[in-house]
Amino acid sequence: MHTILCPLCGSDSRTVLVRGSDLLHGVPGDFSVTRCSCGLVYINPQPDNDELQLYYPDHYLAHKELHGMTRFQRHRALKEFVLRWYYDYPLGGQLPPRWQRRLLRPLLWLLSLGTLKSAIPYHGAGGLLDVGCGNGGWLRGMQECGWTVQGVEIDENAARTANAAGVPTFCGTLPAARFPDQSFDVVRLHYVFEHLINPAEILTEIRRILKPDGVCYIRVPNIASCTYRWFKQYWYPLDVPRHVFHYTPDTFTRLARQNGLAVQRVRYYSPPSGFFVSLEFMRREGALPAWLRPVNGERAFWRNLWRPLGWLIDRAGQGDIVEFTLVSNAAR
Numbered sequence: 001m002h003t004i005l006c007p008l009c010g011s012d013s014r015t016v017l018v019r020g021s022d023l024l025h026g027v028p029g030d031f032s033v034t035r036c037s038c039g040l041v042y043i044n045p046q047p048d049n050d051e052l053q054l055y056y057p058d059h060y061l062a063h064k065e066l067h068g069m070t071r072f073q074r075h076r077a078l079k080e081f082v083l084r085w086y087y088d089y090p091l092g093g094q095l096p097p098r099w100q101r102r103l104l105r106p107l108l109w110l111l112s113l114g115t116l117k118s119a120i121p122y123h124g125a126g127g128l129l130d131v132g133c134g135n136g137g138w139l140r141g142m143q144e145c146g147w148t149v150q151g152v153e154i155d156e157n158a159a160r161t162a163n164a165a166g167v168p169t170f171c172g173t174l175p176a177a178r179f180p181d182q183s184f185d186v187v188r189l190h191y192v193f194e195h196l197i198n199p200a201e202i203l204t205e206i207r208r209i210l211k212p213d214g215v216c217y218i219r220v221p222n223i224a225s226c227t228y229r230w231f232k233q234y235w236y237p238l239d240v241p242r243h244v245f246h247y248t249p250d251t252f253t254r255l256a257r258q259n260g261l262a263v264q265r266v267r268y269y270s271p272p273s274g275f276f277v278s279l280e281f282m283r284r285e286g287a288l289p290a291w292l293r294p295v296n297g298e299r300a301f302w303r304n305l306w307r308p309l310g311w312l313i314d315r316a317g318q319g320d321i322v323e324f325t326l327v328s329n330a331a332r
């Protein structure tokens with residue numbers, strides 16, 4: 001472990017926001033999550049690279065993979081319909097007339113929520129890079145939609161599976177892949193950026209490999225969410241010690257700007273898991289208030305009750321998860 005200076009403002013003045021232990025995989029120890037005077041939140045002291053390896057149990061990625069592989073295959077015809085009509089993918093020839101697509105837009109939006117929230121709009125027959133692609137399940141789906149795909153994955157087993165499935169995947173870190181300048185139309189990091197101990201370096205690298213009109217999607221937990229304020233050390237996405245940095249829309253936007261990228265759009269997501277897993281952590285640690293004890297996230301009734309509330313929280317800009325759409329500073 002070693003203490004670091006804030007990568008956003010260079011300061012070493014910070015206060016402990018919360019102390020937490022690993023409630024998910026039981027890595028021993030207590031970890032201090034600190035907040036810098038500029039607002040950036042991070043574990044400090046930070047683990048070294050070797051220590052980081054120990055925080056990931058062997059089944060960590062394997063678990064994620066299985067999910068990703070099967071996701072695109074379910075309800076495939078419906079998904080292709082949404083891709084074609086809502087995300088402008090020219091599947092099977094020409095797109096439907098524009099006026100028809102506009103007319104159906106509200107319905108298509110609802111359909112996209114239920115089936116393909118993680119899809120990205122079509123950008124021509126472009127290059128798509130997924131950093132932290134796991135076994136490449138999502139990329140394989142996008143490949144079938146016409147993208148030229150590339151993965152980066154630090155886990156050897158997952159990278160091997162991806163390559164075997166026909167998804168070219170570099171095993172290692174993003175800078176180590178040494179992609180040429182302006183290689184990609186789209187770069188995506190889903191639930192990866194909060195794990196990275198060198199966020200500024202990674203943003204600079206994304207800026208370098210992104211085409212001038214390219215976009216980057218980064219999805220991370222939102223430490224400014226109301227669920228964090230409710231749950232604190234029991235908040236599911238806190239995930240110490242694996243989540244080394246925590247962002248808010250404000251701190252992320254400033255960090256991106258410092259490293260050559262501009263935030264074009266901010267979207268929030270509050271899946272039921274954020275609330276209910278946090279609740280289970282509280283229950284397990286004996287910290288659940290009596291009036292919340294009957295609430296059980298295993299049951300569809302409670303999860304369905306959560307959905308409209310989550311939707312309202314997202315509209316209010318307080319969601320659990322935040323996705324940033326980034327473009328090159330120069331493109332603005």
Ligand SMILES: [Zn+2]
Pocket residue numbers: 006007008009010011036037038039040
């Ligand atoms: Zn700072």
